[in-house]
Amino acid sequence: MNGSPLSKWTLCLVAVGLSLGACGKKEESATATMTGELTVRIGQVSPLTGPQAHLGKDNDNGARLAIDEINASGVTLGGKKVKFVLVSEDDQADPKFATIVADKLIDQKVAGVIGHLNSGTSIPASKRYHEAGIPQISPSATAIAYTAQGFKTAFRIMTNDRQQGKVLGEYAVKKLGAKRIAIIDDRTAYGQGLADEVDKAVKASGGEVIAREFTTDRSTDFLAILTSIKAKKPDLVFYGGMDAQGAPMVKQLHSLGIKAKFLGGDGVQTAEFLKLAATQAESVTASSPGLPIESMPGGKEFKQKFTDRFGAIQTYAPYAYDAAMTMVDAMKKADSAVPAKYLTELPRVQRTGVTGNISFDEKGDVRGGAITLYQVKAGKWEVLETVMGDAGAVPAEPKK
Secondary structure: OOOOOOOHHHHHHHHOOOOOOOOOOOOOOOOOOOOOOOOEEEEEOOOOOOHHHHHHHHHHHHHHHHHHHHHHOOEEEEEEEEEEEEEEEEEEOOOHHHHHHHHHHHOOOOOOOEOOOOOOHHHHHHHHHHHOOOOOOOOOOEEEOOOOHOOEEEEEOOOHHHHHHHHHHHHHHHHOOOOOEEEEEOOOOOHHHHHHHHHHHHHHOOOOOEEEOOOOOOOOOOOOHHHHHOOOOOEEEEOOOHHHHHHHHHHHHHHOOOEEEEOOOOOOHHHHHHHHHHHOOOOEOOOOOOOOOOHHOOOHHHHHHHHHHHOOOOOHHHHHHHHHHHHHHHHHHHOOOOOOHHOOOOOOOOOOOOOEOOEEEEOEHHHHHHHHEEEEEOEEEEEEEEEEEOOOOOOOOOOO
């Protein structure tokens, strides 16, 4: 899968290797074993190789923890015991691969998909799942466009970039005291979308955007961009993108003697950023959708069992866990893993997850999401403040 499109034959071999059926063989979303037990496949898609693999594995492990606990609890659907199987796929954070693995999962008759990690992959893949009638819950795609397409199959368990960008832009001007702000993004659906929302919020708060620059989600050399920005004397540099670019950008910002503050979104607010940026991470500020793990209803317990088994949480693992739990909760309410049947229950979900209260609005966005701001102090992310969302808003009609 690395770096080259998958051939139909390759897909066939992989599908056989997973013992989930051969190409061309029609399968159902749940298959019965000799003992009458149902096997229900749930897809999980994230970058499992490449510079974002640590985040992809974080999602994979969060979903895997949920599936293992669900199986241990003994779920029955339609009077039959069910064994859930997590089918993980690697989209390499690449929109082209995202549609390839989406088609692969559809061919395997998965009952639902947890993913994808990135907005840039979730959006094109969501069209495939919509056409196949397969529910998709992303734990981490924050771009507004993901749920704005009107697909009744697309849900997300995390606050979108409209709220995150507004909080970041206002925080830059009103709390960090920045008036002259430079904005850089990685031209992905996530990075550019978040940067656009920050741009709006900075201007609405009385700040001035003195530069809009862009790079790619594969770049590591930002000296030309930063040299250009340095001449404009910014108070703050905002980066819309992931930690693999954010960390070297911060290092190069320091190497050029730029004194401006550095601000990022959830793609930067990761354990990996601290590792990559090392001492240059100090004083960096970044946001992340949701409550701090210690303030989540099930955060402390989740953190303990996750770290005991998989190591440090990067960012999105609790949301992947909640996404899998929410999907199975809808199946239990429908007493079926057939997508067309339990899809009608997803918009009606009302549950308390690890990350908070979970229900969806008419677009499939989680209601009442919070945004938390963090700053690196003594090599650790420390909470600055949490801005609550529309938790108290009157619920709109769920999507039908």
